Amino acid sequence: MSTQPKYLKPLNIKTEKVEMTHGAGGLATAQLIDEVFAKHFTNDWLDEGHDGATLPALQSPVVVSCDAHVVSPLFFPGGDIGKLAIAGTVNDVAMCGARPLYIAACFILEEGFPLQALNTIVSSMAQTAKEANVAIVTGDTKVVEKGHGDGIYITTTGIGEKITPYAVSGKNARAGDAVIISGSMGDHGTTILSKRENMTFLTDLESDTAPLAQMIENVLKVVPDVHVLRDPTRGGLAATLNEIAHQSDVGILLEEDKIPVKNEVAAACEFLGLDPLFVANEGKVIVICEADKAQTVLEILRSHPYGKEASIIGTVTEENASTVQMRTLMGGLRSVDWLNGEQLPRIC
Amino acid sequence: MCLAVPAKILKVQAEDIALCDFNGVEKEVNVALIDNPTAGDWVIVHVGFALNRIDEKEAQTTLEMLSTLQTPNVA
């Protein structure tokens, strides 16, 4: 209430737009922070109104991860850039075998960006943070001239504490391990494509953007020594598994009929000439663990709302190190390549 | 060449445009190359165009052929 006399009048979220003054560090910046960010992110640290946050000491090794978010379009079925930013960083921390606790968020806003949109995005971030049990403790805002940004860019840094004494790393896959995926492939990328200007198609598909920390914590509680946790984001399952195969110097053999793909994703990928294995996911985790623990991990994943379609999709092999191969539905073997760049649609 | 996929015409909308169903995904398709396109027709779609109809009876015959491996030497 004491902030009220500072500002001449409250921001009209519905009609006003971001202006250069909002990034200048003066009164306008303070008002933007108070009436948009702090309104949604309120917690003890932010309410201090300080440049940084002093966090309590953690009991176990600290994990930190950061990410930049530039998705277009900003709003899509199943989420928006805000939800993506929080879920993405929550997941990155969790993939290290940790419980995410705190997030720092930076915003680069383009002059002219509607406050209404900003408000929705910030609210999304708050909701996702609440679900994931993380606090957004500090941040920064800058404004760039019109034409120099894509509306909004967000960078997030996440801090967490390890909840397993074992190392969880891409280097740990061992021959004989089981490869498990927590659900269907390609949902996010296909949803994004369906909203891009000249690719529009109608579908009920939604992005799978979701914070997975709780589900992963459930797994680590019972199986603390999983070898690898990683989320198949850009480049899809194929890129992520290739990375792991290289880092661990092992081969990976997949069974195509075990990989869950939604009908609509398969259909959209068919007519675009895309392979769902190379399409981005934002709410899935790959778990690589010893074979005799696979069934347990599977059941734990399946008992969580975000892991209902979890499936054991392959094994780690000693032969053919650094490659990923797949037995197709037809029974033949094919390589699952590590693409150089982005997968593009094809007509041929 | 030619990545083309089967789709079912749901509704012929404007001139030469039909809304088609691709196994759960709906998309508009140009049907200028199809004679008298009708809802319920199955077509093969390539670069946003329906290239030709898929004949259900012939498809059935094909499936039988793929089961029995008896080939009728059709040209």
Place this chain on the structure above:
Amino acid sequence: MQYVSEYRDQEKAQKICEAIRKEALPDRQYRFMEFCGGHTHVLSRWGLSQLLPANVRMIHGPGCPVCVLPIGRIEMAVELALKHHVILCTYADTLRIPAAKGQSLFNCRANGGDVRMVYSPMDAVTIAKDNPEKDVVFFAIGFETTTPPTAVAIKTAQKLGLKNFSALVSHVLTPAAMEHILKTAPVREAAPKLHGLVGPAHVSTVIGSKPYETFASDWAMPVVIAGFEPLDMLMAILMLIRQNNEGRHEVENEFIRAVTPDGNQVAIRLMDEVFERRESFEWRGLGAVPYSALKLKDDFAEFDAEKRFNLIEPHIEDNRACACGEILRGEKEPKDCKLFGKVCTPARPMGACMVSSEGACAAYWRYAPKNQ
């Protein structure tokens, strides 16, 4: 009926493979060329080649319009984007092909070129409508599947009275290319022979099955037109084996659900109305092939980007060590090329066969299982 999953049935696939293994005579070699790049992709993507016995080999043909597009045509597109400042609309397939100095349409954008990926030629017409103050050129590539859509786009532009739309026409013809392959096949005794052709699926829905009859009769070549699904391909291979065993050389149609003898007359009439054959066209890897490509008829001259912008196609040679020509004709395999995998990779393609994901070399690189 849904026309896709039924043709990917595992059990049926196994049955057909068993029949292939049983009926392929052990003392005989069977070399079949699948003309269409799409079929090459089907073989690789489903790992079908390994399900075949050792004496049945699939030779990958030149039916990949991106692979056989001469570098000079890409240069023309780059020139349109960078020198004439048009909005250059293209299918995604052509974006990464490197032109003369390694410049591709993709990295034109970094140099200020307005290159846009489209999914359909009608997207390009829409862009022209929405940007009346700019010239819009559609890079029209492809075999007879893609040609009728281009024709519709041109006629639509004409109907709308668009003054800023044109096409860089580089459409090519399947039967002409197939004939060229057979004509230029090595005639030495020791050279490997072709025992059959798998005809393209979707090209055939447009042109029909009749155009292939000349290969069966004049060249005594068994032909089976195959659908696009793995079961279709396996069945076509079985049918070719049977033709060989029974001493037949006919045109058989496995894709009866979408291919008729006369094809799609609406599409054929439209193509005839808008296009005519070029006397000669340079195919990458194959050299000059007569009457194998199309250009716009004079009635549609205003939509011809080559005339509008006075474009001349530069002749650019492939790397001397590149074996694409022989690979496209089925005389060599990707691994026989000195550059394959060392200098020439999908990230840095040197020749036609590596450029598109269904070129023989690219398909091999991407999908062939690594050494056991």
